[in-house]
Amino acid sequence: MATDRTINVLLRQGLLSQGDVDAVSDAIIATPSSRLVPVGAAHTLNLTRFLRTHAFVGKTLRDPDASLTLKKAALNKVILMAQLEVR
Secondary structure (H helix, E strand, C coil), X not given: CCCCCEHHXXXXXXXXXHHHHHHHHHHHHHCCCCCEEEECCCEEEEHHXXXXXXXXXXXXXXXXXXXXXXXXXXXXXXXXXXXXXXX
């Protein structure tokens, strides 16, 4: 059985810090066209798959009229559910 590698689970297990989560959010907002985003020392987030799963967030990040606050709020709402891959 595959282990659950969501950001939320790894955060609760102490394998990621809140600083790692904040860095991921900042990296996604800065470059939403990236395919893979590093998360902590041992994981990556497949941003393409994540944004397909959470279409509203992808649409919000691409909207030039959306404020930075709205982009962060939309992303923070779902980022903890993101499935990670081991590097």
